Amino acid sequence: MxxxxxxxxxxxxxxxxxxxxxxxxxYYAIVDLIWQHELKEHNHIVSETIKQxxxxxxxxxxxxxxxxxxxxxxxxxxxxxxxxxxxxxxxxNLYRKNKYIPSKGYDRFQGLVTYFLLNNQPYRLTLxxxxxxxxxxxxxxxxxxxxxxxxxxxxxxxxxxxISEKLxxxxxxxxxxxxxxxxxxxxxxxFAPTDIEEFTLLNHQLDKLITGNIAIYKQQKEFTQNASxxxxxxxxxxxxxxxxxxxxxxISDEQSELIDQAHQALAKVTRINKNLLLxxxxxxxxxxxxxxxxxxxxxxxxxxxxxxxxxxxxxQVVQQLTPGVKITGNQLLVEILLTNLLINAIRHSAAHQTxxxxxxxxxxxxxxxxxxxxxxxxxxxxxxxxxxxASGTGLGLAIVHQICSVYGWQECYHFENDLHIFSIRWx
Amino acid sequence: xxxxxIEDELQLAQSIISYLSGQSYSCEHAGNYDHALDxxxxxxxxxxxxxxxxxxxxxxxxxxxxKKRNQHEGVIIISAKDSMDDKIKGLQTGADDYLSxxxxxxxxxARIYSVIRRRKFQNNNxxxxxxxxxxxxxxxxxxxxxxxxxxxxxxxxxxxxxxNKNRVISKNALAEHLSxxxxxxxxxxxxxxxxxxxxxxxxxxxGAGNYLKTIYATGYKWEI
Numbered sequence: 331m332x333x334x335x336x337x338x339x340x341x342x343x344x345x346x347x348x349x350x351x352x353x354x355x356x357y358y359a360i361v362d363l364i365w366q367h368e369l370k371e372h373n374h375i376v377s378e379t380i381k382q383x384x385x386x387x388x389x390x391x392x393x394x395x396x397x398x399x400x401x402x403x404x405x406x407x408x409x410x411x412x413x414x415x416x417x418x419x420x421x422x423n424l425y426r427k428n429k430y431i432p433s434k435g436y437d438r439f440q441g442l443v444t445y446f447l448l449n450n451q452p453y454r455l456t457l458x459x460x461x462x463x464x465x466x467x468x469x470x471x472x473x474x475x476x477x478x479x480x481x482x483x484x485x486x487x488x489x490x491x492x493i494s495e496k497l498x499x500x501x502x503x504x505x506x507x508x509x510x511x512x513x514x515x516x517x518x519x520x521f522a523p524t525d526i527e528e529f530t531l532l533n534h535q536l537d538k539l540i541t542g543n544i545a546i547y548k549q550q551k552e553f554t555q556n557a558s559x560x561x562x563x564x565x566x567x568x569x570x571x572x573x574x575x576x577x578x579x580x581i582s583d584e585q586s587e588l589i590d591q592a593h594q595a596l597a598k599v600t601r602i603n604k605n606l607l608l609x610x611x612x613x614x615x616x617x618x619x620x621x622x623x624x625x626x627x628x629x630x631x632x633x634x635x636x637x638x639x640x641x642x643x644x645x646q647v648v649q650q651l652t653p654g655v656k657i658t659g660n661q662l663l664v665e666i667l668l669t670n671l672l673i674n675a676i677r678h679s680a681a682h683q684t685x686x687x688x689x690x691x692x693x694x695x696x697x698x699x700x701x702x703x704x705x706x707x708x709x710x711x712x713x714x715x716x717x718x719x720a721s722g723t724g725l726g727l728a729i730v731h732q733i734c735s736v737y738g739w740q741e742c743y744h745f746e747n748d749l750h751i752f753s754i755r756w757x
Numbered sequence: 758x759x760x761x762x763i764e765d766e767l768q769l770a771q772s773i774i775s776y777l778s779g780q781s782y783s784c785e786h787a788g789n790y791d792h793a794l795d796x797x798x799x800x801x802x803x804x805x806x807x808x809x810x811x812x813x814x815x816x817x818x819x820x821x822x823x824k825k826r827n828q829h830e831g832v833i834i835i836s837a838k839d840s841m842d843d844k845i846k847g848l849q850t851g852a853d854d855y856l857s858x859x860x861x862x863x864x865x866x867a868r869i870y871s872v873i874r875r876r877k878f879q880n881n882n883x884x885x886x887x888x889x890x891x892x893x894x895x896x897x898x899x900x901x902x903x904x905x906x907x908x909x910x911x912x913x914x915x916x917x918x919x920x921n922k923n924r925v926i927s928k929n930a931l932a933e934h935l936s937x938x939x940x941x942x943x944x945x946x947x948x949x950x951x952x953x954x955x956x957x958x959x960x961x962x963x964g965a966g967n968y969l970k971t972i973y974a975t976g977y978k979w980e981i
Binding site: 555558559562563565566567568569570571573574576577581582583586587589590593594596597598600601604611616635636638639641642643662669673676677722723726 | 766768769772773775776779810837838839840841857858859860861862863910924925926927928929930933935936938939940941942943944945947948951952972973974975976
C-alpha cells in the first residue's frame with residue numbers, strides 16, 4: 331500500500347528520469363554540432379589568414395618554395411602543398427593519434443582542406459584543429475544531467491512531503507474521526523473546516539451519512555423498545571386475565587384444560603415476540619460487551635438447567651469436552667446460542683436416546699439421533715422449519731445463525747450415520 | 758401487608774389487585790408519576806411494584822426518590838423492558854427484584870412474598886404453618902423436630918406455594934417458575950408433576966398436614 335501522493339510522485343519521477351535520460355544524447359548532438367560549426371569557422375578564418383598573408387608577401391617562386399618547405403616543417407599538421415588543380419573546399423572529422431604527444435592517445439580533429447592560387451600555382455592547405463572527444467562530452471553531459479536530476483528528485487520528495495502534509499491534513503483528520511467512531515457510542519463527530527472544495531464536500535457527505543445512520547440506529551433501537559413495550563402489555567393483560575380466570579371457584583376440568591391451552595399458545599406468542607426482538611437487537615448490534623467465556627463451564631451450566639427436560643425424556647448426554655476452551659463473545663448471546671442448540675437437540679430426540687456434545691478448541695458439535703436428513707438451506711432461516719403445532723418458535727436456529735454472523739463463526743448442519751449434527755466453528 | 762402498585766395500564770393493575778387481594782395484602786394503585794410520588798411521600802408500604810415507563814416520568818427516578826428516604830419497603834420492578842442493561846440498572850438503583858412482562862400472577866405473588874420476608878424478618882426468617890417449619894434463610898424444612906430433606910427445586914416450589922396460599926396455580930406457571938424461558942421451548946411439563954409428587958410425598962411422610970392439593974387436571978393449590 332502506498333500513499334496517494336507518493337503514487338503520483340513515482341510517476342512524475344519516472345517521467346522526469348526518462349526526459350532527463352533522453353536529453354543526454356540531444357544535448358550531446360547540439361553541443362557537438364555547435365563545436366563542429368565553430369571549428370569549421372575557426373579553420374576557415376585561419377586558412378584565410380594564411381592565404382591572404384602568403385599572397386600579400388608576393389614572394390618569388392624559389393622563396394615561396396622555401397617558405398612552403400619551412401612552413402611544412404614548422405606546422406606539419408597544417409600542410410601546404412602544391413596541388414594539380416583548384417578544387418572546392420572540403421571538411422572532415424576524424425580520430426587519430428597525435429604523433430607529437432602520443433601519450434594522449436586518440437584525438438579528434440576537425441579538418442579543412444582548402445585550395446588557393448599562389449604565384450599562379452594551385453596550392454592545397456590542410457588545417458586541423460583538435461576538438462572535444464565524443465566520449466568525454468557525453469560523460470560530462472550525463473554527469474551534469476544526472477546531478478540536476480538528483481537535485482530535482484530531492485526537491486520533489488521535499489515538496490511532495492510538504493504538500494502532502496498540508497494538503498491531506500483535513501483528509502487524515504476526517505479519517506481519524508471516522509476510525510474512532512463507534513455506532514454504539516455515537517459521540518459527536520465534528521469535521522474540521524477546510525478550504526479545499528473536495529474535502530469540504532467529502533466531510534459534508536460523511537457528516538450526512540453518519541448523522542443519518544445514527545438517527546436510523548436510534549430509531550431502530552427505539553422501535554425494539556417500543557415494540558417490546560407495546561406488545562408486552564396486551565400479552566400481560568391476557569396472561570393475567572387467564573391467571574385470574576383460573577381462580578374461579580366454579581371452573582371445570584374441561585375449562586381448566588382450555589385455559590391451559592390458551593396459556594400455552596400465549597407463551598408461544600410471547601416467545602416469538604421476544605425472539606423477534608432479540609433478532610432485531612442482535613442485528614442492531616445492541617450486544618457490544620464481550621467477555622472471555624469458558625465453554626466447558628457454560629455447557630455444564632446449561633445442561634444443569636435443562637436437567638428436568640432431559641430426565642423427562644430419559645435422555646443421555648455424552649459430553650466430550652476439551653477442558654479450558656475459551657471463546658470471546660457476549661455472555662448472553664453465547665448462552666442463547668448454546669441453549670437454542672441444546673433445546674433443539676432435546677426437542678427432536680425421541681425418549682431414551684443419546685445426545686452428544688463435543689467440544690474441541692475450534693468447534694462445538696451437538697448431535698442427536700434422527701431418521702432423515704433435514705434441509706440445510708432453510709434450516710437457519712426465520713420460520714424455516716416452523717410448524718404451527720410444535721412448541722418451537724421457528725426462530726431458534728435463525729438466532730443461532732445471527733449470533734454466529736455477528737462473531738464471524740460458521741454454523742453448519744449435516745446428517746451422518748443417522749445423526750443430526752449441528753456444529754459451530756470459530757477458528 | 759400494604760402493597761403499592763405503580764402501573765399506568767389499568768387492566769394490569771386491576772388484575773394484580775384482584776389476585777393479591779385474596780391473600781393478606783391490601784393494595785393501592787397509582788397510575789402516573791405524580792400520583793405515585795404523592796403516595797410514596799404520604800404512606801408507608803411493605804412492597805412497591807414499580808413499572809418503569811410511566812406517564813409523567815421515569816420509574817427509575819421514583820426509585821431514586823424512594824431510596825433517598827431510606828425506608829424499608831421492598832421494590833419490585835415490573836417492566837416490559839427486558840434487556841440486561843435495564844435489569845442491571847434497576848437492581849443497581851436499589852430494586853429488590855425485576856420481573857419482565859409478561860409474567861404469571863402467581864410468580865409475582867411469590868416474589869412479593871419473598872421480598873417482604875427478606876425485608877421484614879431479617880433475623881428470624883422462619884415460617885410456621887401447623888407443624889411445618891420453614892427456614893427461608895437456611896433453606897431447611899422441619900415437621901415438628903423431623904427434618905425434611907428437599908431438593909433445591911422442591912424447596913423453591915414450596916416457597917412458591919406459600920406465596921400463593923389458597924390460589925390455584927397452573928402447571929404452566931410452575932414450569933415457567935422452575936425453568937424460566939426454557940419451559941416454553943419444550944412441549945411437556947410433566948417434570949413439574951414429578952417435583953410436586955416428590956414434595957408431597959416427603960411432606961406427608963414427615964407427618965405434615967396435606968396442604969398441597971391437585972385441582973382440576975392441570976393445577977395445584979396450597980390450601981390452609
